[in-house]
Amino acid sequence: VLFMKGTKSMPQCGFSSRVAGVLNFMGVEFADVNVLADPEVRQGIKDFSDWPTIPQLYVKGEFVGGCDIVTEMTLSGELDQLLEAKGVTFDKAAAEKIREANA
Numbered sequence: 001v002l003f004m005k006g007t008k009s010m011p012q013c014g015f016s017s018r019v020a021g022v023l024n025f026m027g028v029e030f031a032d033v034n035v036l037a038d039p040e041v042r043q044g045i046k047d048f049s050d051w052p053t054i055p056q057l058y059v060k061g062e063f064v065g066g067c068d069i070v071t072e073m074t075l076s077g078e079l080d081q082l083l084e085a086k087g088v089t090f091d092k093a094a095a096e097k098i099r100e101a102n103a
Contacts, residue, residue, distance in 0.1 A: 001031045003045045004055040008032040015067035016055045022074050023057075025098065027091035028083065060086040075102055 006012030008020040008030070023030050035042035035054050042054065049056055049063045057064040059082060064070060073079035074095065083090050 001033060001058045002055055003033045003035055003041075003058075005034070005036050007034050012036060013054075015053075019055045019057060019067050019070050022070065022079075022098065025091075026094045028088060059083065059088060062086070074098055 002008065002016075002019060002023065004011060004013075004016035004020060006016055008024060011017035011020050012034075020032065033041065033045075035045065045054070045056055046052055051063070051066060053066050055066055055070075057066075057070055064073070064079075064082065070079065073082065075098070077095075077099070080090070080092065080095050
């Protein structure tokens with residue numbers, strides 16, 4: 001689940017757009033929650049995770065992090081490892097293309 005500003009098809013901030021873009025490019029099926037639609041959800045997810053910013057990525061109920069952490073994990077291959085460990089299907093070749101483009 002990606003708690004984000006906007007939706008995966010129409011992000012409303014650059015950070016949300018970056019995380020949704022990575023997940024979409026990698027072929028990850030994920031639900032999106034637009035925190036701009038409900039101020040209580042927006043504050044509630046920050047309180048729940050004890051993390052001050054949006055977006056927030058959760059994989060199978062585990063809080064992963066925000067934009068910077070997801071970006072770092074994508075480039076290091078840690079996101080691939082997490083997705084595999086959690087049984088989440090993704091395009092490994094697409095993940096490698098992201099790393100190659102940022103090398």
